[in-house]
């Protein structure tokens with residue numbers, strides 16, 4: 385290998401967080417993923433690039449497809465890859481390539497024609513009636529070899545053209561894998577494996593981590609007596625189909641990733657089409673969602689079977705954004721959200737993902753659809769967060785940073801006296817530094833205030849959200865929207881807390897640049913700090929008196 389240097393993108397463990405390092409510095413992805421077909425044409429992308437820049441992205445997620453890079457077996461065409469890297473550099477963006485290889489959304493629609501049409505060489509998965517599905521079986525050695533060869537060639541090429549520049553910082557291997565329409569593959573090749581003993585590595589992991597296993601996996605294993613040998617059905621009972629598929633999909637994807645890493649070892653991940661929770665009963669049968677995909681209850685199986693995959697990333701389109709993050713964000717699995725909604729909620733979710741979960745990246749899907757980026761609230765959030773990256777990265781994993789979003793799960797926690805009115809509000813109280821932070825969501829507050837001051841202007845496009853860092857025990861950096869922040873003594877009673885000063889400003893490359901000093905009406909004369917619908921960054925110092 386040539387052209388590799390110390391700045392090569394990699395993941396590094398700090399105290400309580402794992403971070404993405406690029407050019408020797410922690411990098412947080414403020415991203416966006418384009419639609420599936422956009423990056424198949426450089427011309428089509430031309431007007432998209434400036435829009436991505438106006439949105440404040442630092443990284444764009446772009447599909448690279450097997451059908452277009454290897455249209456004939458053994459003949460590779462990288463003009464698109466080169467063009468995309470070149471444009472990204474010109475616009476100052478980093479790139480994550482999405483390898484649409486054997487599977488995209490559980491279907492083999494991105495395989496080249498010479499693969500699709502050769503059923504004999506690249507057999508399809510089958511359902512229980514023996515009908516062929518629109519997906520190549522993950523038990524096909526020929527498919528694995530062909531995909532690995534193509535991916536390896538792609539990674540070699542990326543290393544050759546970008547190994548010294550690090551425009552490409554990560555690669556997603558395949559897209560939302562699993563099998564749809566059947567809980568498992570009944571192709572005769574698959575049947576053979578299904579009747580073989582569960583691999584020892586997996587049994588060994590279950591045994592060694594019995595107490596830590598997610599409740600679903602523990603339950604299906606223990607229900608069969610916690611067996612330490614046996615074929616899949618014997619060990620996992622009615623849950624066997626999904627575990628079996630997860631193991632073999634993960635092994636396949638891992639081999640593809642290993643082939644790529646042998647040429648250029650940058651971080652590689654898989655994305656998940658979500659399924660039922662690992663922690664509480666939820667409806668959903670494998671096959672209705674891709675069976676064997678990296679859903680949260682299969683996380684451990686994937687981690688054991690796919691050591692070359694650095695992380696498993698949830699695509700979150702569900703309303704319960706936080707519960708999905710809770711299941712995926714683990715120290716051995718730093719949180720990257722490669723796909724999520726691109727509406728105004730995205731502008732709030734990003735604070736939560738980075739502050740609460742030490743997220744390494746956030747990326748709404750279909751980003752090229754945002755026609756007026758300057759007007760989109762995501763641009764406001766990204767613009768502020770961009771300069772804060774060094775600061776956020778410094779505090780992730782230290783316990784001195786929080787993130788939150790009102791996703792509907794917060795109740796009425798306290799009553800607030802403000803503007804001479806008393807209001808019961810939704811929000812929460814959290815200890816950070818030497819104080820308790822009382823966060824009140826703005827909606828109820830303003831509605832009540834309108835009874836006293838009809839017509840009080842208030843627009844809330846984005847859900848309340850924020851990210852707060854205690855840079856000292858009495859000094860805080862807060863950024864966010866639609867909430868009111870107050871400080872309370874730790875025990876709630878024994879002293880008063882007063883705001884000494886509040887400065888508004890921005891961070892430029894991690895350095896604080898001060899703007900307004902807020903006081904008087906803007907802080908209730910030192911009692912609170914209010915964050916409107918347009919996000920702002922404030923540095924706040926407080927003290928106590930009795």
Ligand code: DGJ
Nearest residue numbers: 420489559560699723749
């Ligand atoms: C999830 C997939 O991963 C994306 O490529 C895209 O197909 C979206 N679904 C569409 O909503």
